[in-house]
Amino acid sequence: MRFDPTDLRLFLNVAEAGSITAGAERSGLALASASARIRGMEEMLGISLFERGARGVDPTPAGRALQHHAILLLGQMEHMRGDLRAYARGLKGHVRLLANTSAVSESLPEPLARFLAARPELDIDLEVRPSHAIVEAVAGGQADVGIAADTTDIGGLETYPFARDRLVLAVPASHALAGSRAVAFRTVLDEPFVGLDARSVLQAHVARYAAAEGKPLRMRVRLDSFDAVCRMAEAGVGLAILPRTAAMRCRRTMAIAIVPLSDAWTTRRLLICVRRLDALPGPARDLVAHLRSDRAAGLSA
Incomplete structure (x- = not known):
């Protein structure tokens, strides 16, 4: 055989x-x-x-x-x-890496670029998946490394801190909320919103907490990137909820204000997930070590 x-x-x-x-x-x-x-x-x-x-x-x-x-x-x-x-x-070494939308959009590109630039003999197969699907794939041996939010049940996987994913409001610079120190999510649920595609795990996460408050989000338009969402918020189409790192990046070129949300669920940790670090192929172990050291140096936060 x-x-x-x-x-x-x-x-x-x-x-x-x-x-x-x-x-x-x-x-x-x-x-x-x-x-x-x-x-x-x-x-x-x-x-x-x-x-x-x-x-x-x-x-x-x-x-x-x-x-x-x-x-x-x-x-x-x-x-x-x-x-x-x-x-x-x-x-050539090959690593299969799965990550959620927030990681791929904000906290992962820079450390991953540094890793690949220093290791030309390695290839990374990167795929975006929801956190629960990432955990299932890593546990099932279908991926070497995953980056998932700690709001998901990690099960028996080994985990290492990677980055914080804090959700904030993006509003027009002229909005009445601009300059607020913090607001509770429930107090803005009567406002119109703009956001990501309905398939987005982040959008589903926000919608779940809106439903728990008994006021589903009134979505005026759904888009495929944080930049596009912030453009709509800048124009006054609706409020946006997105990671703070994405909002800060967009604020450099757009007239938006960032308003912290006071709810505990808006702060998530992104975790590096593996089945067993000592059982990983060499290239995957090297990637995990790089992501951990990069975070420790304050470069990926």
Whole structure:
């Protein structure tokens, strides 16, 4: 019984995506080639690895067993590649990193850029996901490192502090609230708001607390970036709730005022999450060490 790494990575991508088409795309393979590889694995084993249905595929019990072993095998191979990079310059390390919207937009780009600039032999596969999905993926071995908010149940993962994510109000510079030392969220719920797309985890987080106050947010428009949201706030279209770092950046070029929110839920910590630091491949361990030291130096806060 012999599977090459391409077969195993394809199998994991199909299992995660729930689709042979999507799994082939993630693996960089043509659909026909991917289908043939999956069939070849099943024929070699003499068992079905996936249940095929109208909505996609799901691993069979045998497929779930293979999924567990494939994660371990590929992890060990990546670990070996990372530890031997000093002796095998032709090998490139690869780290799969998942992070939530706030981290990717604000606190992660600078330290990640410094890391990649200093390590040209490494590649990072960065994907934005909700914090709960990040925890699930890291726990399941589908990602090396995650950055998630501490409002999510981290389970048994090892965690390390990364950054603080404090939510604030952005209002027009001429707004009556401009200059306020702090306001409670419930006191502004009668105001119109502008915000991110409904799929945004941050927007869902804010909406949940509005619903708890019995006053759903009156959203006038949804946009796809903090900059666009602040432009709308500057024009007086509505108030915006966003991370303080994003609001401060936008304030440099826009006539907005930043108003702190007094509610405890508006301050979140972003955590670096791993299954076990000592079991990570070398490149992933190096990334975690860099993010931790970068934070300690006060560069990522």
